Amino acid sequence: MRWRAGVVAALAVAVLLGACGGGEEPVAATASRTPKPLPISTPTSIQQRCFVPVEGGxxxxxxxxxxxxxxxxxxxxxxxxxxxxxxxxxxxxxxxxxxxxxxxxxxxxxxxxxxxxxxxxxxxxxxxxxxxxxxxxxxxxxxxxxxxxxxxxxxxxxxxxxxxxxxxxxxxxxxxxxxxxxxxxxxxxxxxxxxxxxxxxxxxxxxxxxxxxxxxxxxxxxxxxxxxxxxxxxxxxxxxxxxxxxxxxxxxxxxxxxxxxxxxxxxxx
CATH class of the missing domain: 3.40.50.1820 (Alpha/Beta hydrolase fold, catalytic domain)
Incomplete structure (x- = not known):
């Protein structure tokens, strides 16, 4: 029965950590792995839009x-x-x-x-x-x-x-x-x-x-x-x-x- 006591003790520690905010770490780690979309680039010049060395808006x-x-x-x-x-x-x-x-x-x-x-x-x-x-x-x-x-x-x-x-x-x-x-x-x-x-x-x-x-x-x-x-x-x-x-x-x-x-x-x- 000693293994059951160990499991219960481990669960109790996890609950306490969650109550103290320690449970936020795994959530933060998961969020950091989510890819963020790159900002959409809107061309403002002929050069940016057409990829030619021509200046002009x-x-x-x-x-x-x-x-x-x-x-x-x-x-x-x-x-x-x-x-x-x-x-x-x-x-x-x-x-x-x-x-x-x-x-x-x-x-x-x-x-x-x-x-x-x-x-x-x-x-x-x-x-x-x-x-x-x-x-x-x-x-x-x-x-x-x-x-x-x-x-x-x-x-x-x-x-x-x-x-x-x-x-x-x-x-x-x-x-x-x-x-x-x-x-x-x-x-x-x-x-x-x-x-x-x-x-x-x-x-x-x-x-x-x-x-x-x-x-x-x-x-x-x-x-x-x-x-x-x-x-x-x-x-x-x-x-x-x-x-x-x-x-x-x-x-x-x-x-x-x-x-x-x-x-x-x-x-x-």
């Missing part, structure tokens, strides 16, 4: 019903370029280095996450209305002193630029590898027939998914006084503008052509 363009399209504005100047991105989970980030370069040339560059991409949060009919989204940006540029607003799009953004850019109030359009047919906007052929503002369209002959022959025909049919079709050597969308380097990229002739278009220097093709 972030902003938000607000649409109807509380819709938000995050973006950024670089540079100063009366000539404004509104950049529409291609299909990318990162939204506007692929434009960041080029926008930084044109901003150093007296151009105000507007970057944005279109609805459904990047960090945008759009609601209601605005979410599917490409024209309304582009108009919001063009109007913002006008309200902030723009003399000329050029909508520049790559791939998906190019199709949107050509498809609805003029109707949204743009003074000129640049379409880099925009597919001839894209959901939610008129086809390149349909839009070009009504395009009277300066139009620059570039695509590589081998980029067959974009239908280069149809794009060339669209530019030819456009009634715009200033229009140019550029057949590039290769690449697609914004990749046609530089050699892919994140720091000090080498800008292609097309990159200079786009800059000239934005500044109202319409060169014949």
């Amino acid at each position: 972030l902003t938000t363009f607000t649409g109807p019903e509380g819709s938000t399209m995050p973006g950024a504005v670089l540079g100063e100047g009366a000539d404004v370029a509104v950049f529409l991105h291609q299909t990318s989970a990162a939204g506007f980030c692929g434009w960041a280095t080029y926008a930084d370069w044109v901003a150093s040339k007296d151009v105000k560059a507007v970057l944005v996450d279109l609805c459904g991409w990047g960090r945008s949060a759009c609601k209601g009919g605005f979410a599917a209305d490409a024209e309304a989204q582009v108009r919001l940006l063009v109007d913002w540029a006008r309200e902030h002193g723009a003399r000329r607003v050029t909508v520049v799009g790559a791939s998906m953004g190019g199709a949107i630029a050509l498809g609805v850019g003029q109707r949204a109030g743009a003074d000129a359009l640049v379409d880099l590898s925009g597919p001839a047919v894209w959901q939610g906007v008129p086809t390149a052929g349909e839009a070009a027939k009504e395009t009277t503002v300066p139009l620059l369209l570039a695509v590589a002959p081998g980029d067959r998914g974009m239908d280069p022959p149809a794009l060339r025909a669209a530019v030819k049919a456009a009634p715009a006084k200033h229009k140019r079709f550029v057949s590039t050597r290769g690449s697609h969308g914004w990749d046609m503008l530089n050699d892919g380097a994140l720091t000090e990229p080498k800008w292609s002739p097309l990159a200079h052509d786009v800059l000239a278009w934005v500044k109202g220097e319409y060169r014949a093709g």
Whole structure:
């Protein structure tokens, strides 16, 4: 029976320790092993968000019903370029280095996450209305002193630029590898027939998914006084503008052509 007495004595000691607060130690030890979630980091600059060496803060363009399209504005100047991105989970980030370069040339560059991409949060009919989204940006540029607003799009953004850019109030359009047919906007052929503002369209002959022959025909049919079709050597969308380097990229002739278009220097093709 002596073992029972020992057990009873041990239990009595445990109860006494608990009553004196000694029982808190195991609880504290257990809590310390529970992982604590790391704080959520919200980027406040282009560099933090896009992981590129571009300085500049972030902003938000607000649409109807509380819709938000995050973006950024670089540079100063009366000539404004509104950049529409291609299909990318990162939204506007692929434009960041080029926008930084044109901003150093007296151009105000507007970057944005279109609805459904990047960090945008759009609601209601605005979410599917490409024209309304582009108009919001063009109007913002006008309200902030723009003399000329050029909508520049790559791939998906190019199709949107050509498809609805003029109707949204743009003074000129640049379409880099925009597919001839894209959901939610008129086809390149349909839009070009009504395009009277300066139009620059570039695509590589081998980029067959974009239908280069149809794009060339669209530019030819456009009634715009200033229009140019550029057949590039290769690449697609914004990749046609530089050699892919994140720091000090080498800008292609097309990159200079786009800059000239934005500044109202319409060169014949």
